[in-house]
Amino acid sequence: xxxxxxxxxxxxxxxxxxxxxxxxxxxxxxxxxxxxxxxxxxxxxxxxxxxxxxxxxxxxxxxxxxxxxxxxxxxxxxxxxxxxxxxxxxxxxxxxxxxxxxxxxxxxxxxxxxxxxxxxxxxxxxxxxxxxxxxxxxxxxxxxxxxxxxxxxxxxxxxxxxxxxxxxxxxxxxxxxxxxxxxxxxxxxxxxxxxxxxxxxxxxxxxxxxxxxxxxxxxxxxxxxxxxxxxxxxxxxxxxxxxxxxxxxxxxxxxxxxxxxxxxxxxxxxxxxxxxxxxxxxxxxxxxxxxxxxxxxxxxxxxxxxxxxxxxxxxxxxxxxxxxxxxxxxxxxxxxxxxxxxxxxxxxxxxxxxxxxxxxxxxxxxxxxxxxxxxxxxxxxxxxxxxxxxxxxxxxxxxxxxxxxxxxxxxxxxxxxx
Amino acid sequence: xxxxxxxxxxxxxxxxxxxxxxxxxxxxxxxxxxxxxxxxxxxxxxxxxxxxxxxxxxxxxxxxxxxxxxxxxxxxxxxxxxxxxxxxxxxxxxxxxxxxxxxxxxxxxxxxxxxxxxxxxxxxxxxxxxxxxxxxxxxxxxxxxxxxxxxxxxxxxxxxxxxxxxxxxxxxxxxxxxxxxxxxxxxxxxxxxxxxxxxxxxxxxxxxxxxxxxxxxxxxxxxxxxxxxxxxxxxxxxxxxxxxxxxxxxxxxxxxxxxxxxxxxxxxxxxxxxxxxxxxxxxxxxxxxxxxxxxxxxxxxxxxxxxxxxxxxxxxxxxxxxxxxxxxxxxxxxxxxxxxxxxxxxxxxxxxxxxxxxxxxxxxxxxxxxxxxxxxxxxxxxxxxxxxxxxxxxxxxxxxxxxxxxxxxxxx
Numbered sequence: 001x002x003x004x005x006x007x008x009x010x011x012x013x014x015x016x017x018x019x020x021x022x023x024x025x026x027x028x029x030x031x032x033x034x035x036x037x038x039x040x041x042x043x044x045x046x047x048x049x050x051x052x053x054x055x056x057x058x059x060x061x062x063x064x065x066x067x068x069x070x071x072x073x074x075x076x077x078x079x080x081x082x083x084x085x086x087x088x089x090x091x092x093x094x095x096x097x098x099x100x101x102x103x104x105x106x107x108x109x110x111x112x113x114x115x116x117x118x119x120x121x122x123x124x125x126x127x128x129x130x131x132x133x134x135x136x137x138x139x140x141x142x143x144x145x146x147x148x149x150x151x152x153x154x155x156x157x158x159x160x161x162x163x164x165x166x167x168x169x170x171x172x173x174x175x176x177x178x179x180x181x182x183x184x185x186x187x188x189x190x191x192x193x194x195x196x197x198x199x200x201x202x203x204x205x206x207x208x209x210x211x212x213x214x215x216x217x218x219x220x221x222x223x224x225x226x227x228x229x230x231x232x233x234x235x236x237x238x239x240x241x242x243x244x245x246x247x248x249x250x251x252x253x254x255x256x257x258x259x260x261x262x263x264x265x266x267x268x269x270x271x272x273x274x275x276x277x278x279x280x281x282x283x284x285x286x287x288x289x290x291x292x293x294x295x296x297x298x299x300x301x302x303x304x305x306x307x308x309x310x311x312x313x314x315x316x317x318x319x320x321x322x323x324x325x326x327x328x329x330x331x332x333x334x335x336x337x338x339x340x341x342x343x344x345x346x347x348x349x350x351x352x353x354x355x356x357x358x359x360x361x362x363x364x365x366x367x368x369x370x371x372x373x374x375x376x377x378x379x380x381x382x383x384x385x386x387x388x389x390x391x392x393x394x395x396x397x398x399x400x401x402x403x404x405x406x407x408x409x410x411x412x413x414x415x416x417x418x
Numbered sequence: 419x420x421x422x423x424x425x426x427x428x429x430x431x432x433x434x435x436x437x438x439x440x441x442x443x444x445x446x447x448x449x450x451x452x453x454x455x456x457x458x459x460x461x462x463x464x465x466x467x468x469x470x471x472x473x474x475x476x477x478x479x480x481x482x483x484x485x486x487x488x489x490x491x492x493x494x495x496x497x498x499x500x501x502x503x504x505x506x507x508x509x510x511x512x513x514x515x516x517x518x519x520x521x522x523x524x525x526x527x528x529x530x531x532x533x534x535x536x537x538x539x540x541x542x543x544x545x546x547x548x549x550x551x552x553x554x555x556x557x558x559x560x561x562x563x564x565x566x567x568x569x570x571x572x573x574x575x576x577x578x579x580x581x582x583x584x585x586x587x588x589x590x591x592x593x594x595x596x597x598x599x600x601x602x603x604x605x606x607x608x609x610x611x612x613x614x615x616x617x618x619x620x621x622x623x624x625x626x627x628x629x630x631x632x633x634x635x636x637x638x639x640x641x642x643x644x645x646x647x648x649x650x651x652x653x654x655x656x657x658x659x660x661x662x663x664x665x666x667x668x669x670x671x672x673x674x675x676x677x678x679x680x681x682x683x684x685x686x687x688x689x690x691x692x693x694x695x696x697x698x699x700x701x702x703x704x705x706x707x708x709x710x711x712x713x714x715x716x717x718x719x720x721x722x723x724x725x726x727x728x729x730x731x732x733x734x735x736x737x738x739x740x741x742x743x744x745x746x747x748x749x750x751x752x753x754x755x756x757x758x759x760x761x762x763x764x765x766x767x768x769x770x771x772x773x774x775x776x777x778x779x780x781x782x783x784x785x786x787x788x789x790x791x792x793x794x795x796x797x798x799x800x801x802x803x804x805x806x807x808x809x810x811x812x813x814x815x816x817x818x819x820x821x822x823x824x825x826x827x828x829x830x
């Protein structure tokens with residue numbers, strides 16, 4: 001009979017062997033960052049095209065430019081292009097973000113060479129057929145309407161507008177009107193931006209054949225230099241409450257702009273945030289979900305964008321309990337600032353983060369995301385080791401110090417959509 | 419290809435071990451063979467509420483999450499119409515902590531009334547957040563009871579209505595636990611950096627003493643054949659009109675299921691699919707349109723759903739879909755079939771990349787009744803011919819067999 005009243009012996013969690021990142025210089029001049037990891041014959045190839053809100057010639061243009069990639073060339077129709085990717089069971093994901101357009105190609109190794117070549121051909125040959133463009137535009141306008149009608153999606157965008165200002169590349173909310181304004185001629189005039197020098201990443205079962213396939217797909221690829229970025233000033237707005245009809249819950253967002261990942265506090269701050277509201281066992285989750293039942297979930301997180309970082313606590317709360325929710329959040333922050341956590345809670349969060357660190361590098365595709373973010377932010381390769389070091393050496397007092405330094409309330413922005 | 423070994427403990431627990439020494443982790447995945455299909459019509463949403471209670475402390479451990487987090491573990495769970503699935507990922511040297519925690523809550527819960535009160539509130543908020551507070555969130559609350567007249571699939575996993583959650587009592591909780599949470603009704607998968615021997619030892623040590631219980635014998639009402647078209651209309655504050663068509667199909671096992679699955683892929687998976695090409699691209703009536711199968715254990719639904727472009731008449735859009743279904747009953751393009759088979763192959767291989775997915779896949783295959791389905795299903799899918807698809811289309815894609823929902827926006 002095992003003794004169930006006490007936990008089995010456990011061991012200290014050691015730093016795992018991190019997957020080795022390699023960089024291959026391709027003859028075309030571009031670098032290919034690769035992670036050879038995993039036992040299944042699959043790869044994820046990604047192009048990160050640095051054409052975000054700061055670089056695109058008009059707001060929302062990159063979206064159309066890249067979404068039209070699969071809509072036609074002088075020799076291939078939209079249907080033929082879609083059939084090609086689908087026939088090989090591959091998955092092409094084009095995601096325009098605030099900082100870049102990410103093009104992800106998931107493929108079985110056996111079909112990868114054809115697929116990557118096909119993809120680079122699209123980048124150089126895209127012809128933006130008129131009818132397809134009109135359809136895409138209609139769909140885009142619909143998406144914007146639908147997105148803004150969902151309280152939580154709307155709240156997240158509106159919160160960024162409050163943080164950065166409505167004219168700022170990160171604050172700007174694309175309106176239906178703006179989405180309608182873009183014309184096919186705008187795309188034709190900026191066609192060469194499709195070939196803006198990308199960063200290349202590949203993860204999975206990557207060998208010589210896969211590297212060769214990328215090499216030959218990019219042979220003679222015309223590289224457009226990255227356009228210069230616009231200048232912008234952050235113009236933080238006041239806190240705001242927006243009332244909508246038919247809400248059964250309130251969306252709450254609280255936060256402010258914060259330090260970037262090059263700052264020396266970054267790892268310790270991450271621990272402080274984790275304890276506050278970063279995981280299921282966090283103080284906010286315990287207080288507001290598990291003790292008071294005011295919400296299904298509450299999360300505190302950092303968003304590191306290329307030119308700014310911000311911190312945000314977000315939750316969907318009982319409609320008539322928003323004020324209570326806000327007060328409790330405030331209490332938890334103050335408590336964290338005033339007294340260091342007890343040893344038991346402290347070591348729990350540290351070990352939890354170590355375990356999570358292990359599992360985040362275990363899947364090739366999640367390791368891919370981590371390595372990509374490292375390269376894009378131009379962080380040193382020691383970044384993840386430093387993080388693990390911090391987990392080994394941080395003290396409970398550091399937590400309250402971080403909370404006092406970075407979670408103070410003077411310049412905080414609050415948004416309630418109810 | 420996923421390698422595994424199986425054992426059945428004397429108390430009925432089904433153990434599956436999948437060794438993978440390339441990872442520093444161990445996963446424990448426990449599937450209980452209970453979902454909303456096992457609920458009574460007057461106590462719906464219970465399987466899911468119960469999943470929440472499983473984190474509120476067991477007989478000897480007052481909190482599930484904390485001791486696990488303290489050794490670097492993570493966990494979560496989900497409930498659907500057929501199963502409740504719990505999973506833990508932990509650094510390999512600390513695997514035993516996961517055995518301790520999972521076995522203790524299979525042995526007995528703490529049945530703390532306060533836990534029930536709080537989780538009741540949390541689940542009600544979840545009900546609101548996911549089903550009421552977003553456009554179209556209540557589609558399945560509306561559609562299921564029309565598509566199913568007898569079978570418990572007539573309510574969604576979250577429950578028929580909030581009042582059922584509000585009225586749950588501690589006695590209900592105890593009897594649900596006794597009926598469904600015991601070794602014979604569970605599948606345990608241990609996967610990752612652990613040997614078969616060690617996994618078996620730990621399973622015997624921690625789960626071996628949990629007593630066997632009688633297997634639940636609740637008969638689940640079979641759904642009678644649908645004989646005539648069913649239609650319903652809903653108006654709400656939504657940004658666009660939406661159309662849902664749900665057709666009855668067979669259960670999860672066998673070739674017919676995969677033929678129906680591939681048929682739904684041909685119709686509405688990805689941008690080269692029939693419906694997308696015709697009604698989003700060539701003659702735009704929809705801003706999005708797709709088709710899929712629910713994948714449930716008992717006879718399920720093949721669903722076509724889409725959002726309409728402004729100004730499009732919903733009945734006309736409905737007729738346009740129906741017109742595109744007819745040709746598939748006589749002829750299916752061989753290249754198109756090969757395409758969806760390739761997609762199915764890619765889905766299978768990609769699903770094997772993550773350790774946790776492999777563990778869940780094994781547990782689910784065992785639930786279906788044959789663990790080796792995890793490796794055999796792809797061959798079954800590849801064996802499907804164009805005639806099988808036409809036959810599926812003829813049987814399934816009939817208006818008499820369909821529930822149609824027009825979900826329209828309020829007149830301004």
